[in-house]
Amino acid sequence: xxxxxxxxxxxxxxxxxxxxxxxxxxxxxxxxxxxxxxxxxxxxxxxxxxxxxxxxxxxxxxxxxxxxxxxxxxxxxxxxxxxxxxxxxxxxxxxxxxxxxxxxxxxxxxxxxxxxxxxxxxxxxxxxxxxxxxxxxxxxxxxxxxxxxxxxxxxxxxxxxxxxxxxxxxxxxxxxxxxxxxxxxxxxxxxxxxxxxxxxxxxxxxxxxxxxxxxxxxxxxxxxxxxxxxxxxxxxxxxxxxxxxxxxxxxxxxxxxxxxxxxxxxxxxxxxxxxxxxxxxxxxxxxxxxxxxxxxxxxxxxxxxxxxx
Numbered sequence: 001x002x003x004x005x006x007x008x009x010x011x012x013x014x015x016x017x018x019x020x021x022x023x024x025x026x027x028x029x030x031x032x033x034x035x036x037x038x039x040x041x042x043x044x045x046x047x048x049x050x051x052x053x054x055x056x057x058x059x060x061x062x063x064x065x066x067x068x069x070x071x072x073x074x075x076x077x078x079x080x081x082x083x084x085x086x087x088x089x090x091x092x093x094x095x096x097x098x099x100x101x102x103x104x105x106x107x108x109x110x111x112x113x114x115x116x117x118x119x120x121x122x123x124x125x126x127x128x129x130x131x132x133x134x135x136x137x138x139x140x141x142x143x144x145x146x147x148x149x150x151x152x153x154x155x156x157x158x159x160x161x162x163x164x165x166x167x168x169x170x171x172x173x174x175x176x177x178x179x180x181x182x183x184x185x186x187x188x189x190x191x192x193x194x195x196x197x198x199x200x201x202x203x204x205x206x207x208x209x210x211x212x213x214x215x216x217x218x219x220x221x222x223x224x225x226x227x228x229x230x231x232x233x234x235x236x237x238x239x240x241x242x243x244x245x246x247x248x249x250x251x252x253x254x255x256x257x258x259x260x261x262x263x264x265x266x267x268x269x270x271x272x273x274x275x276x277x278x279x280x281x282x283x284x285x286x287x288x289x290x291x292x293x294x295x296x297x298x299x300x301x302x303x304x305x306x307x308x309x
């Protein structure tokens with residue numbers, strides 16, 4: 001029994017470490033910073049330097065390829081992975097492989113420890129099923145959180161990118177060169193926005209029209225502010241209006257909106273503090289403030305009332 005528990009815990013820990021390592025170090029999106037270190041040299045596929053997958057990653061990918069998923073679900077999952085920054089061809093298979101491994105691991109652990117958790121026969125049946133569903137659902141939940149956090153980082157980095165784009169456009173650069181320059185300059189401060197602009201530049205070099213590359217940017221990220229920005233860029237390019245003025249106006253609008261959102265969150269703090277104060281702080285204050293008086297009542301008043309009776 002102890003050996004089985006040790007093996008199950010080791011497998012769960014190895015899966016968690018592999019998932020973290022893949023997301024933190026090996027995802028292809030982070031390699032775009034190394035795609036074109038020399039602006040004068042053309043970007044080619046042999047300079048990307050994609051890392052070789054480890055044996056564990058290949059095993060997880062092979063397991064995920066056998067997952068029973070429909071093409072529509074796979075397409076939806078791929079869009080979600082791209083929005084989270086995972087653009088590798090094996091990202092979908094890796095995700096479903098991790099889901100299957102985690103579901104099996106939690107199911108085994110629940111079966112091993114259910115005797116110590118409960119003696120109810122109904123819960124002994126429900127617990128492994130719930131653990132299996134939770135193991136299959138947790139990676140998707142974590143992925144959605146990563147998408148939300150990445151979209152927030154993109155949204156917060158847009159005003160700085162717009163300011164730098166305004167400077168580049170007003171300095172005489174074209175929109176293509178301005179996008180390339182902004183993506184290169186923001187590689188350290190805002191890596192997510194730099195990656196996305198680098199992809200836009202790469203698509204335009206590959207022969208796509210500028211409007212199509214910008215629309216792909218909005219579809220990849222799923223961020224509403226980027227959709228507005230791409231619409232402004234496409235319309236300004238189509239109708240020949242002042243690009244710098246449009247970008248400056250949009251940047252100012254985003255900063256005003258961010259300040260208003262901060263003020264709105266600050267205004268909600270008082271309401272959100274009502275329940276913690278009522279359930280956690282107020283009982284402690286009552287115990288400290290009224291505790292001595294209540295003790296005096298129990299000590300003197302109750303014996304006096306018994307004596308009167």
